[in-house]
Amino acid sequence: MTERRDSGSQSQSIPDAGLAPPAGGPGAVRDQDDYVRILAEAFEKFTQTTQTMEESYRRLASRVQALDRELADKNRELAFTSDYLSGLLESMSDGVIAIDTEGIVTTFNRAASDVLGYTREEAVGRRFRDVFGREFAVPPGRQAMELRAQDGRRIPVSERDSPMADRANKRIGAVKVFQDLSELEALRERIRQQDRLAAIGEMAATVAHEIRNPLGGIRGFAALLARDIPEDDPRRRLVDKIQVGSKDLERVVNELLEYTRPMELRLRSCSCADLIEAALGYVDLGGRPIRISNAVDPGLHFMVDPDKMRQVFLNILLNATQSIEGEGSVTIHSGQDDACLRLSVSDTGSGMGPAQMEQVFSPFYTTKEKGTGLGLAVAAKIVEGHGGRIEADSEQGKGSTFHVLLPQPD
Numbered sequence: 443m444t445e446r447r448d449s450g451s452q453s454q455s456i457p458d459a460g461l462a463p464p465a466g467g468p469g470a471v472r473d474q475d476d477y478v479r480i481l482a483e484a485f486e487k488f489t490q491t492t493q494t495m496e497e498s499y500r501r502l503a504s505r506v507q508a509l510d511r512e513l514a515d516k517n518r519e520l521a522f523t524s525d526y527l528s529g530l531l532e533s534m535s536d537g538v539i540a541i542d543t544e545g546i547v548t549t550f551n552r553a554a555s556d557v558l559g560y561t562r563e564e565a566v567g568r569r570f571r572d573v574f575g576r577e578f579a580v581p582p583g584r585q586a587m588e589l590r591a592q593d594g595r596r597i598p599v600s601e602r603d604s605p606m607a608d609r610a611n612k613r614i615g616a617v618k619v620f621q622d623l624s625e626l627e628a629l630r631e632r633i634r635q636q637d638r639l640a641a642i643g644e645m646a647a648t649v650a651h652e653i654r655n656p657l658g659g660i661r662g663f664a665a666l667l668a669r670d671i672p673e674d675d676p677r678r679r680l681v682d683k684i685q686v687g688s689k690d691l692e693r694v695v696n697e698l699l700e701y702t703r704p705m706e707l708r709l710r711s712c713s714c715a716d717l718i719e720a721a722l723g724y725v726d727l728g729g730r731p732i733r734i735s736n737a738v739d740p741g742l743h744f745m746v747d748p749d750k751m752r753q754v755f756l757n758i759l760l761n762a763t764q765s766i767e768g769e770g771s772v773t774i775h776s777g778q779d780d781a782c783l784r785l786s787v788s789d790t791g792s793g794m795g796p797a798q799m800e801q802v803f804s805p806f807y808t809t810k811e812k813g814t815g816l817g818l819a820v821a822a823k824i825v826e827g828h829g830g831r832i833e834a835d836s837e838q839g840k841g842s843t844f845h846v847l848l849p850q851p852d
Contacts, residue, residue: 537599537622540606541578542615545569549617557599557622559592578616579603586623598623650698657695661688697816700753701805705827707747711851714742714785718774721755725763732763733771742776744783745851750824754832757817758787758844765791765842782830782850788843794836802834818844 531538537554541547550565558565560573570578575590580603588596601620607613664684671678715738722734755774762772770790777784794802803822808815818832825832829849836842 537620540617646698650695715740731769735773738776754821757821762789785846790841793838795838
């Protein structure tokens with residue numbers, strides 16, 4: 443305690459702070475040295491601790507930077523892998539649909555969208571059976587099934603299902619890979635139809651040959667009768683009907699034989715306009731008010747079999763004139779480019795609807811009461827034999843245009 447005296451007052455005791463060294467005497471010097479030493483040691487420890495903390499902070503900062511770089515590398519690798527797998531999925535030609543364990547669609551690739559018409563947003567997040575009209579799983583032993591498209595059509599598909607599991611081998615869903623069988627089914631149906639037509643063709647050719655001989659006899663005897671019966675005899679009208687009927691039957695037989703026999707062409711350079719005029723010479727309008735205009739370029743030539751190509755234009759012209767009820771017109775015009783020559787026959791007839799357009803070149807298909815359905819089929823076969831093609835544009839009630847496209851001569 444330190445004693446302090448004030449004037450006019452008694453002495454008071456003041457406690458030491460505990461840090462200041464005692465004043466005076468050898469003991470006081472020794473205590474002061476100890477204090478300095480203790481303070482120096484404490485400062486040295488503080489400095490060492492600070493340096494240790496600074497070093498730890500530097501190591502920690504370096505480690506954090508290394509972890510940041512590693513994390514950035516992993517994120518880039520993950521993004522690349524995700525983009526790669528996404529690109530791989532979207533580039534597949536097969537449709538891919540994945541679901542979770544609740545049957546909710548989780549993946550729907552571009553090929554699936556192209557086949558079924560749904561966008562990814564319309565399919566993902568919805569139950570599979572609500573979208574596609576059936577359960578996800580394929581019954582055992584079956585591969586071909588149907589999926590409901592966005593427009594309500596049933597699309598035939600060949601599909602394979604596989605379960606999906608995580609790293610712990612816990613099931614997380616299933617994936618379906620499928621292929622559109624629409625074109626394959628259409629091709630199979632076309633092959634079946636071609637097989638049926640081939641059988642019909644063989645039968646028709648046989649029948650045509652069998653008919654031809656007695657038909658020749660009928661025409662000969664009818665000609666003899668016509669020669670012996672006077673024009674004013676009422677029986678002459680019956681003979682004329684026999685001749686007309688036998689002539690029509692002969693035309694049918696010739697069309698059948700033309701369609702069924704192999705194509706043999708004798709090519710030579712011909713004037714398009716001359717061939718059209720030759721075909722027009724066989725067109726009998728029967729007094730109907732139909733105007734026919736030949737607007738084909740007189741200088742246009744092509745390399746064809748003239749007899750067969752004349753038959754092509756004759757069949758098209760007959761089809762055009764027969765489609766006109768009452769007054770109308772038929773126009774033949776031409777054009778060309780570097781690839782092909784084009785001759786078109788346009789009429790103002792009844793036209794055709796989509797269903798008729800699909801079958802217009804099929805053999806034995808006709809909308810006419812007395813037609814055989816072979817005229818346009820024969821024309822298409824001859825044009826294809828020349829390396830060309832025949833096309834039709836038509837609308838119900840607005841007439842039709844048939845285009846004969848042939849390769850340019852060398």
